Amino acid sequence: MSITRRNFLKGAAIGGVGVASAGLLAGCASQASGSGDASRVEEGQPAKVSVLGSMDPADETFEGDVVVLGCGPGGIACSTRLAENGAKVLIVEKTENIGGTGMVCSGNCYISLNSEYQLEQGLQADIPAFYREWLEAVHYHCDHEVLSTYLRNCGRVVDWLRGYGFGFYMKETPPTNGLSGNEYRISQPPKDDDNRKKTYGKMVDAVISAGGAMHTGCTGQELIVDESGAVVGLRATQGSKTVDFMGKAVVLASGGYGANQDMINELCSVPLLGRDPVLNNGEGAAMAWAAGAAKPWNLGILCCDTLYPIDENYVSYPGGVQALGNVMQDPAKGRMHVSRFGKRFHSEDAFCWVPTYGGANGVAYDEPWLFVIADRAAIDGLKEADPDTVTDAYLASMKDSGVLFEGATPGALAEAVGWDPSVFSAEFEAYAALCEAGEDPVFFKDAKYLVPYGDGPYFAVRMAPTPFGTCGDLSVTPKMEVKASEAGATVSGLYAVGTESVGTMHNDYYWALGQTVGWAHTSGVLAAEEIAATVL
Incomplete structure (x- = not known):
């Protein structure tokens, strides 16, 4: 109709x-x-x-x-x-x-189920199984027929694009955490390729x-x-x-x-x-x-990507301690993420295997940002990895900008951020107990990522999910x-x-x-x- x-x-x-x-749309006089x-x-x-x-x-x-x-x-x-x-x-x-x-994206932007290109690589996709996996990942909140239509046609479209000279290459990314889609993932040519x-x-x-x-x-x-x-x-x-x-x-x-x-x-x-x-x-x-x-x-609800340092006025601060919140790096899975109230609110390792998870979860619960907690060893590691950028002066500038906070103890760190010291100290101690027990009975964080914190001083970096598209x-x-x-x-x-x-x-x-x-x-x-x- x-x-x-x-x-x-x-x-x-x-x-x-x-x-x-309505009157603010660029170009819409x-x-x-x-x-x-x-x-x-x-x-x-x-x-x-x-x-x-x-x-x-x-x-x-x-x-x-x-x-x-x-x-x-x-x-x-x-x-x-x-x-x-x-x-x-x-x-x-x-x-x-x-x-x-299409000219500026990273290029890792395709699934190509049963295209001739992928079949030539000896890879045949189980489309119904992938469909069911997708539905589970999005909690069945999508148009199931549109999804099916896409999965059944994406392969032939890749072959059609190749007919016009579009180049592709296979992503060598093994399946992880049930995301079999990694296995079917291909990439378009690099951005700097003609x-x-x-x-x-x-x-x-x-x-x-x-x-x-x-x-x-x-x-x-x-x-x-x-x-x-x-x-x-x-x-x-x-x-x-x-x-x-x-x-x-x-x-x-x-x-x-x-x-x-x-x-x-x-x-x-x-x-x-x-x-x-x-x-x-x-x-x-x-x-x-x-x-x-x-x-x-x-x-x-926008597509929220990995985290970026930000101040209380939502002004982004470039570089530096972004690695503390870089969820694609395994060490980040061992760090606490806490809300603006100083309490854990999700499983950090789940955030790592789907980068958008933490950002979307925060947005859904009206959390404008989260804080990643680090110890002295983590900051020292950043300095060693990038000594030209992560200097004491640089870290001091981040503190002055309200992006990075430091305290000799968990309670002192809470005071620096503005949390209730008793709340965050209790949360910090509870997390230490989880690490010692090797089990997270609330968020079920993988035991291998329950890594205890070392000596202080301790740091909190304010991070915000940032959308890269609608x-x-x-x-x-x-x-x-x-x-x-x-x-x-x-x-x-x-x-x-x-x-x-x-x-x-x-x-x-x-x-x-x-x-x-x-x-x-x-x-x-x-x-x-x-x-x-x-x-x-």
Whole structure:
């Protein structure tokens, strides 16, 4: 069922970004929309959606079959697959570059279940078993059919990408802690390799050869709908010009809101520092909500990565004692993590095998940060490992900044931080007893990581989970149609791929080993094939 005009107008009135952030989206200057006032989200805020025929004329208009907003991995994959099906695709990109986060991510971003590439390596995946493992890891909080669709198609998409020259290599990472996905993990070429640039360029060339076009420097402002409420175009700004891109469908591949600190502040329950390397400012999601798209249950929960030192004003402090909270290092598993009240609240070793676990858990319980406890030996080890950085002067500067705290005894450390000394001292003694007994009856921390602390002085470093991308922006069907706020309905003509829709497969953190770019490519292909089959 597609959303009706009545429900579209209702969604336009209530479905947009709130006042606090709608006017703060980078590149989204407020514009008049002619007589389409009913589609405004808030009085005085950008409309985000306008009805065809009720708009002021654009300075320039382009017409095609499909409009794709964003030229990152999802947008490129979708556009290229559409072009293969004979579609004239208009790619709208806010920057002057192609590739988006696909050009800057680490590259360890794929599972490739039963692709020809992996079968050539002698590795055959048990997809149903992996599916069940994924469900367990996310506590069954995901769209099970979307997940199944992804797992059943990711392999063929990797083979398709290889046909355009995309290189991959196997990750030599053995299965750990039940995460069999490690076994199926592959990587794309390194960031400084020209393969990504060349391959994405070749794919965009295929779009242009099919009659499409690439429009850079264009920031999406409003979705354009017809009288039935179906999405038929996109209004963007290009410098001082207003440009309309018209088609039979619009695909949002704009990457979420991970670079929009204002949206993060409004939507997240605790302060988080966005560190999205690309200009993913949330305009796609904002327009979709205004057009009646559903806001998913996990909206405002971002993918939280490893910990970074931070002060009480949530200002990040670079380098130095980050190794104390680097959960990928085994020694970190032997250290206590305590809340802002000086008490343990999770199993530190569980945090280590899924880096996002601790950050997501803290966010879920409104913990803006945690503290990692170290002894003198740990600090001395950091000095020896990196003597040029971890100097006494550097540590003193971290103390002055409210990131690092020191005390001769556990009680003195508590006073330095601001905890109740009796509470933290009791917690410290209890942890020592666990180490001596070799058993953690509450959090079940692995006995091999119950390592007792040595002599003081003792240190606490304030760490915060930091998101490297959005988790829940838009909900989609297995065909990548954007779900509407009306139960069972979709926003006609609107699709979402990549980060905009990846939260459909997750609850509060990314599982499956950094597969976000793999999802972007696969969802882009799936959307293109659905549009080619039912819209064109």
